[in-house]
Amino acid sequence: MTRRFCRRGPFVAFGILLSVVCWPHFADAQSAPSAKLSVHWEELTAADFRQGIQRSQGTCLLPFGILEKHGPHLPLGTDLLDVRYAALHAAEQEYVLVFPEYYFGQIAEAKHEPGTMSYTRAIQLALLQETTDEMARNGCKKVLIVNGHGGNNSLLPYFAQTQLEKPHDYVVYVFNELEPSGKGGPPMKSSMDMHGGERETSNMLISHPDLVHMDRASSESGADQARQKLPENVYTGIWWYTRFPNHYAGDAVAANKELGQYQMNWWVDAIKKAIQEVKADDVSPKLQKEFYEKSTHPLDTQQ
Ligand SMILES: [Zn+2]
Numbered sequence: 001m002t003r004r005f006c007r008r009g010p011f012v013a014f015g016i017l018l019s020v021v022c023w024p025h026f027a028d029a030q031s032a033p034s035a036k037l038s039v040h041w042e043e044l045t046a047a048d049f050r051q052g053i054q055r056s057q058g059t060c061l062l063p064f065g066i067l068e069k070h071g072p073h074l075p076l077g078t079d080l081l082d083v084r085y086a087a088l089h090a091a092e093q094e095y096v097l098v099f100p101e102y103y104f105g106q107i108a109e110a111k112h113e114p115g116t117m118s119y120t121r122a123i124q125l126a127l128l129q130e131t132t133d134e135m136a137r138n139g140c141k142k143v144l145i146v147n148g149h150g151g152n153n154s155l156l157p158y159f160a161q162t163q164l165e166k167p168h169d170y171v172v173y174v175f176n177e178l179e180p181s182g183k184g185g186p187p188m189k190s191s192m193d194m195h196g197g198e199r200e201t202s203n204m205l206i207s208h209p210d211l212v213h214m215d216r217a218s219s220e221s222g223a224d225q226a227r228q229k230l231p232e233n234v235y236t237g238i239w240w241y242t243r244f245p246n247h248y249a250g251d252a253v254a255a256n257k258e259l260g261q262y263q264m265n266w267w268v269d270a271i272k273k274a275i276q277e278v279k280a281d282d283v284s285p286k287l288q289k290e291f292y293e294k295s296t297h298p299l300d301t302q303q
Contacts, residue, residue, distance in 0.1 A: 039091035042100045049097075053139035056096040059279050060140035061271075062131070063087040064156070065103045066149040069113035071196030071248035073216040074204055076115040077103070078196070083148025085207035086264060090271035094279075096144070099135065104128070105152045109240045113247050128159055136170035141285065144173045144278050146271055150195070152176075167292040171284045175274045178267070185262040189254035197222060197250020202260035203267075214255070222248035 037052055038044055041060075044052055053060075065080025075081070080103050091098050103117065104127050110116040119127070132143045147156055156174045163172050179199055190198045204212050228242035243249070294301055 037095070039088060039095065039098050040100075041097050044097075049138070052095075052097045057279050058139055058141040059144060059275060060097045060099060060135055060142070061087050061091060061144050061146055061275070062099045062102060062135070063146045064105060064148060064152060065101070066105050066107050066151060067103050067115060067117040068107045068110040068149075068151075069115065069196075069247040070200065071217070071222060071246075071252055072220040073213040073252055074196050074201060075208070075211045078200060078204055079103075079149040081211070082200070082203050082207050083146055086148075086267040086271055087146045089264075089268040090275060093268070094272045094275045096275050097140070099131070102131070105149055106155045107149070107151050109151065109237070110247050112241075124155060125159060132170070132172055133168070136168065141170045142173065142278050142281070143170060144175060144274065146274075147174065147176045148178065150178070164288075164291065164295075168288075171281075171288055173274075173278050173281075173284075175271060177270060179263055180266040180270075185266075186256070186259045188259070190251040192224060192250055194249035195222075195244065196248045197252050198254045198259070199250075199263060201252040201255035202257070203263055204260070205255060205257045206260040206264045209257075212255075214252070217252040217255070220246045220248055222246065222250045222252070224249070 037048060037055060039052075041049070041052075063080075063083040063086075065077065065083050067076045067080065069076065070078040080101060084098075084101070087098055104119050104124060106121070106124060107116055107118045111118050132140075132145075135143050145156055145160075147153070153176065156176060160172045160174050188198055193199050201212060201214075201217065222244070224243050225245065226243060228236070228239060230236070230239075
């Protein structure tokens with residue numbers, strides 16, 4: 001609004017006044033490219049993008065969310081919204097480019113709930129590969145995937161591991177911690193908390209409080225129904241549904257901003273440290289290159 005007013009001001013009599021009012025804005029505009037470079041990939045011009053890649057030292061973040069039910073009270077995009085909140089705040093502290101919204105992960109177990117976007121496994125892997133390939137082609141020689149969704153816990157290490165199939169001129173890193181482990185912080189009130197419960201709801205009270213419907217938090221049960229009788233070391237894909245058919249695991253009633261702020265501070269700081277470690281890592285690119293080269297003639301490898 002201010003700029004439009006400045007451009008269109010028709011009266012000469014106001015000229016001096018307007019130049020005084022508008023001057024700071026012109027000054028901002030002139031110094032903006034070097035002083036304040038957005039961390040959002042989609043907000044940069046092509047020229048500023050080049051500068052962003054340099055400033056990030058070729059390290060880029062790919063925050064990875066999902067669209068799935070989160071209990072009766074949280075939005076479908078909870079994981080996407082939270083991981084982007086944490087990743088963007090971390091990127092502001094330790095400059096890296098942040099890829100736009102990405103939510104094409106593993107969520108087959110929520111296909112019975114409204115609003116779930118569940119892509120087939122071939123598409124998940126192919127799209128992620130093309131995305132990181134394209135990021136690398138644009139200068140992201142280190143791609144740090146920041147996971148925001150527990151259903152990706154097997155997908156992402158598998159994706160990173162299979163980068164060794166054939167040569168790539170970039171390294172994929174995965175940061176897969178969503179919450180602080182161990183003691184410290186405000187005490188939890190609920191004894192079981194796995195999905196849409198006290199922890200996740202508390203995070204949303206910090207990142208997007210206007211999207212949290214606390215009055216609906218107890219309208220469905222998030223209790224463990226424990227319907228499957230198998231030992232813990234035997235895995236089935238249906239395990240989640242047998243325990244939590246409402247796609248709600250825990251009790252969000254106890255959620256509070258104090259816990260959310262503690263967790264979010266931890267998450268932002270942990271991502272920031274991961275970015276710093278990845279930027280400083282010169283071993284992985286070098287040895288990955290060596291590995292690719294050796295893998296073309298394994299019989300020559302010295303034991
Ligand atoms: Zn979630």
